[in-house]
Amino acid sequence: MDEGDGSVAILAWQDDPSVRLVCGPAGELRLHAIELSAWQAIDLPRRWDDPDRERDEPPYAQLAALLARVRSSLFAWMEVLDHLRAT
Numbered sequence: 001m002d003e004g005d006g007s008v009a010i011l012a013w014q015d016d017p018s019v020r021l022v023c024g025p026a027g028e029l030r031l032h033a034i035e036l037s038a039w040q041a042i043d044l045p046r047r048w049d050d051p052d053r054e055r056d057e058p059p060y061a062q063l064a065a066l067l068a069r070v071r072s073s074l075f076a077w078m079e080v081l082d083h084l085r086a087t
Helices: 060-084
Strands: 012-014 018-023 029-035 038-040
Touching (some): 029 060
Antiparallel strands (some): 012 038
16 A cells, blocks of 8 residues: 555565474374464554544444455365365
């Protein structure tokens, strides 16, 4: 996002996935954990002392969009990793 003064604001970040494996007794590698680190900035409304000042919009739409992306991402990961389940 351009701040108007030529600087750019970072509003979201995502790291590379990290995987932890465990070596079994027979030398096989087992998936122990997958970690995804990420964050996203949400504009929160300011609380003004002046009651006549126009209020900022609530963050409901931003939160709903964020949670929808998290939900779809989790479902995508579950679908991709489903074949790794022990039968």
